[in-house]
Amino acid sequence: MNNKNKTFIDKLRSSGLRPTNQRVEISKFLFNRKKTFHFTVEELKNSMNLKRSKKISTATFYNTVHALKSAGHLKEFSLENNTSYYDTNITSHHHFFDNGKVIDIKSDKITFQKLPEAPKGKKIKNVEVVIRLENNN
Template identity: 40%
Template sequence: MAIEIVTETAGKDVTDMLRDAGLRPTRQRVSLAELLYSKGDRHLSAELLHEEAVAADVPVSLATVYNTLHQFTEAGLLREVAIEGNKTYFDTKVSDHHHFFIEGENKVIDIPGEGVGIGVLPDIPEGMEVVHVDVVVRLRKKP
């Protein structure tokens, strides 16, 4: 059973959003963008988005989902949140903020940008600039 996909994101058509980001709005990109942004701000893995695409009858491979998520990230439409090793989530909220990661549930929750204070950063190598600082606070339920 296919799910209905909402084609507007905060009043903006995803096709226009892709074009504005410098991406050609291919059928697969549009379909994946509709899935990504139709449910508000959220964190999801490539595997979860692929499952949603399959459920919505969007013919796309997992490799294409990975490639598309990385293209969206490079274009500034997503933010990549690396939790550990091969655990990567993609965040539809690209403004400055940090994250809680709930171990055992593999759940990522936003911390508002002003919720964490960074006192001192190390000296950065010459010719480099800080793009942003990601803080991931790991949580687990008390025994």
């Protein structure tokens, strides 16, 4: 096992998952890239399985993505189409939504002048902004 795989395997182990072949490939596919990756499980499955002779099963994709998410290696978000989206950028940040397309906005691009207090007994876990876009005229 070469060193390049180390980080992917660590993400799996810290998610409570044994690094099986399938999982290591999924983890590589997700995290071995420069830019943030936004995806649905179905999209992930299709793009990985397209190139493979031996397909990875749907259940394995769901299990792996869920475990990575629970461990905090992926972030889940929703559009208005009853599908879960995941984001490899787990730092607190914001989004443009442009007809189903999602673009990250770095956290420091948005600052607040005024924010409400949390209700009694509660505290703020995080604040996320969605800026919906439409075409110019």
